[in-house]
Amino acid sequence: MAHLYPWLKLAHMALAATSVGLFTLRLLLWEWQGARPGGWLRVAPHVVDTALLLTGIALAVLWQLSPFALNWFGVKLLLVLLYIALGFAALRFSRSAAGRRAAGAAALLTVAAVAALARFKPF
Numbered sequence: 001m002a003h004l005y006p007w008l009k010l011a012h013m014a015l016a017a018t019s020v021g022l023f024t025l026r027l028l029l030w031e032w033q034g035a036r037p038g039g040w041l042r043v044a045p046h047v048v049d050t051a052l053l054l055t056g057i058a059l060a061v062l063w064q065l066s067p068f069a070l071n072w073f074g075v076k077l078l079l080v081l082l083y084i085a086l087g088f089a090a091l092r093f094s095r096s097a098a099g100r101r102a103a104g105a106a107a108l109l110t111v112a113a114v115a116a117l118a119r120f121k122p123f
């Protein structure tokens with residue numbers, strides 16, 4: 001299994017970048033077009049995010065990381081849940097442009113913290 005690690009990690013990081021890119025694109029298109037973007041932009045993020053989750057689980061299994069430990073990984077998972085909730089708040093449940101922008105900005109800040117925790121593993 002260990003020989004898969006570099007590829008798994010590369011895939012996970014590429015999927016993470018794609019996920020954030022698609023989310024940002026949906027926020028911007030909604031801003032510019034005044035309507036929620038549909039079509040492939042509604043479907044693709046689910047595929048990417050499922051693959052992101054699966055590669056993350058595979059990495060955690062490889063490193064035998066517990067989701068309940070109070071280290072960078074446990075905190076990262078909590079922040080991933082917050083990112084998902086804020087994403088729903090912005091793209092599905094927002095009732096005004098101001099609410100959508102606030103939730104969208106908070107989601108982007110949260111996912112930046114997720115990436116920083118994963119990169120620097122400070123504790």
Ligand code: HEM
Pocket residue numbers: 009012013016017019052053055056057059060063065080083111114115118119120
């Ligand atoms: C928004 C979601 C996510 C983002 C943006 C993200 C981002 C990243 C990034 C950038 C790295 C590489 C850090 C480095 O440079 O060393 C990483 C590593 C890792 N991620 Fe994620 N991730 C996300 C979700 C997940 C999930 C859901 C899991 C587990 C269920 C997970 C588990 C891991 C593990 C175990 C590593 C460590 C790999 C290593 O450093 O050897 N990630 N993540």
